Amino acid sequence: MTHPTREGTVPWPAELAAEFRAKGYWEDRALGAYVHDTADRLPEKTALVDGAVGMTYRELADRMDAGAERLLALGLRPDDRVLVQLPNSWQFAVLTLACFRAGIIPVMALPAHRRYELAFLADLAEVRALVVPDRIKEFDHRELAAEVAEAVPSVEWTLVSGDAGPAGTPLEPLLAPGDHPAGARARLDAAAPDPDSPACFLLSGGTTGLPKLITRTHNDYAYNVRVCSEAAGLTEETVYLGTLPASHNFPLACPGILGAFFAGGTAVMLPSPSPARVFATVEAERVTIAAAVPAVAQRWIEYQQEAGGTQLASLAVLQVGGSRMPDELARKVRPVLGAQLQQVFGMAEGLINMTRVDDPDDVVCTTQGRPVSEADEVRIVDELGRDLPDGEAGAILTRGPYTPRGYYRAPEANERAFTDGGWYASGDVVERRPDGNLVVQGRDKDMINRGGEKISAEEIESLVYRLEEVTMVAAVAMPDPVLGERLCLYVTLRPGAELTLERVQEALRSYGIAAFKLPERLVVVEELPTTKVGKINKKELRADIAARQAALAESR
Ligand code: OOB
Numbered sequence: 001m002t003h004p005t006r007e008g009t010v011p012w013p014a015e016l017a018a019e020f021r022a023k024g025y026w027e028d029r030a031l032g033a034y035v036h037d038t039a040d041r042l043p044e045k046t047a048l049v050d051g052a053v054g055m056t057y058r059e060l061a062d063r064m065d066a067g068a069e070r071l072l073a074l075g076l077r078p079d080d081r082v083l084v085q086l087p088n089s090w091q092f093a094v095l096t097l098a099c100f101r102a103g104i105i106p107v108m109a110l111p112a113h114r115r116y117e118l119a120f121l122a123d124l125a126e127v128r129a130l131v132v133p134d135r136i137k138e139f140d141h142r143e144l145a146a147e148v149a150e151a152v153p154s155v156e157w158t159l160v161s162g163d164a165g166p167a168g169t170p171l172e173p174l175l176a177p178g179d180h181p182a183g184a185r186a187r188l189d190a191a192a193p194d195p196d197s198p199a200c201f202l203l204s205g206g207t208t209g210l211p212k213l214i215t216r217t218h219n220d221y222a223y224n225v226r227v228c229s230e231a232a233g234l235t236e237e238t239v240y241l242g243t244l245p246a247s248h249n250f251p252l253a254c255p256g257i258l259g260a261f262f263a264g265g266t267a268v269m270l271p272s273p274s275p276a277r278v279f280a281t282v283e284a285e286r287v288t289i290a291a292a293v294p295a296v297a298q299r300w301i302e303y304q305q306e307a308g309g310t311q312l313a314s315l316a317v318l319q320v321g322g323s324r325m326p327d328e329l330a331r332k333v334r335p336v337l338g339a340q341l342q343q344v345f346g347m348a349e350g351l352i353n354m355t356r357v358d359d360p361d362d363v364v365c366t367t368q369g370r371p372v373s374e375a376d377e378v379r380i381v382d383e384l385g386r387d388l389p390d391g392e393a394g395a396i397l398t399r400g401p402y403t404p405r406g407y408y409r410a411p412e413a414n415e416r417a418f419t420d421g422g423w424y425a426s427g428d429v430v431e432r433r434p435d436g437n438l439v440v441q442g443r444d445k446d447m448i449n450r451g452g453e454k455i456s457a458e459e460i461e462s463l464v465y466r467l468e469e470v471t472m473v474a475a476v477a478m479p480d481p482v483l484g485e486r487l488c489l490y491v492t493l494r495p496g497a498e499l500t501l502e503r504v505q506e507a508l509r510s511y512g513i514a515a516f517k518l519p520e521r522l523v524v525v526e527e528l529p530t531t532k533v534g535k536i537n538k539k540e541l542r543a544d545i546a547a548r549q550a551a552l553a554e555s556r
Pocket of ligand 1: 203204323343348349352426427428443449
């Protein structure tokens with residue numbers, strides 16, 4: 001038996017929930033209902049595009065309902081969890097909606113995840129099904145899923161997109177249109193999930209050992225989508241390009257593909273942000289808004305500078321977030337790409353800040369914007385938790401109607417990350433300007449932000465300690481001109497032992513971790529510097545690697 005999610009979820013206090021309802025932030029509707037609203041209003045409009053596949057809203061709503069009923073007929077029940085590891089595709093969108101509609105909870109894994117992450121997540125969430133593609137490039141996800149299913153007893157089904165193979169259940173037939181849409185709709189409406197129940201589990205960037213699951217309820221996530229759509233100006237004319245991995249909060253719901261569906265626009269799914277494909281797709285589908293991390297935006301800018309041309313003519317807004325965008329890069333967006341920049345500083349845990357499309361250039365190019373909701377509370381505090389005046393950098397604390405009060409089944413992590421009064425401490429160091437806009441100055445969390453993908457230092461360190469050569473290890477961020485940061489390992493070794501970066505990478509790969517988490521530089525030292533209280537001094541190591549990198553660049 002799997003546990004009901006209620007047992008591991010931290011609810012908002014009742015008085016606040018009542019207030020969020022009274023003020024209209026929480027509409028007490030399940031996410032699927034919003035898609036039906038759009039389908040009722042604009043049945044023949046194109047909802048979803050994936051290569052040669054296009055779907056109207058009528059068809060999307062029909063497939064969503066039929067999919068929900070088939071998942072239930074398979075044996076899944078409301079409140080069951082399923083691990084979803086699909087690339088950006090129409091299948092990702094339809095399956096996610098079908099889950100929402102049935103009250104089945106998708107756990108949003110990344111295509112890059114491997115056995116180590118997937119088994120951990122599947123086990124923590126006690127998933128009853130895995131949903132994977134047949135293969136991505138050369139990699140066979142069916143084999144990976146088989147290993148995960150073997151390791152995690154709760155797994156009963158593996159649904160496979162594409163060629164399901166002997167052990168898998170084919171996904172596409174489950175997501176086909178149904179025979180009696182009106183009947184399916186009525187039955188699902190009657191059994192709609194409680195709007196305060198989890199709609200999905202997002203993954204935390206994580207500063208502790210392993211990733212944590214973030215419970216997003218129908219009520220809070222619907223509000224997240226609505227308020228982000230408003231701040232990004234989505235309308236029926238919107239054509240949204242989903243090219244960052246769609247299981248991330250940013251391309252999913254800020255406003256993302258769900259925003260496009262709520263607003264009656266079109267979501268275009270693209271599995272890779274490579275400039276040539278993105279530019280061709282923007283041109284072919286008349287894309288009006290896209291989301292990127294700074295490293296991807298930089299590639300698009302460079303490509304446009306080299307290739308020239310008018311392929312991006314329809315692109316009105318480029319959202320950039322996930323890691324700090326350098327001001328110099330921000331200033332190039334409009335002159336080169338012809339799109340208005342919207343900086344987005346958000347987190348899967350809730351709070352989303354955006355610059356607004358009509359903000360002056362100074363705000364758009366040098367700040368990470370301000371909260372999207374009037375109900376977002378933000379404090380900037382010093383080490384003792386005292387509020388700081390505008391213009392002084394400190395730790396950001398936040399709470400609000402779409403910022404949950406705790407991680408799933410993680411009381412210890414909750415002790416640390418959620419302070420008295422339910423404030424979430426993201427670990428970012430932020431300055432608030434007098435005009436209300438936030439500037440991210442740095443962070444006070446042990447994480448490496450590799451082009452928007454987050455790597456927990458502790459997670460990598462605990463794995464490197466398995467190597468017999470190693471006596472001490474510290475994972476630190478090293479500055480990188482493209483990705484912002486990459487992962488560098490400092491190690492001390494046993495007497496006489498030797499270690500190469502290749503050996504570390506090979507070992508970590510054999511443990512089954514995602515490739516983006518592999519260290520890209522190894523520094524062997526006699527001793528690691530420590531602080532007064534005897535902890536490894538990472539500040540000194542970060543300065544050391546930055547100096548080494550600078551010296552290296554100098555010598556070239
Ligand atoms: C987004 O979400 P996560 O959960 O992958 O990562 C959140 C963390 C933040 O705490 C911050 O450290 C960093 O990513 N971050 C930024 C940033 N946007 C995110 N740091 C500096 N500047 C920015 N613009 O990354 C995310 C979720 C929703 C929307 C956008 C990004």
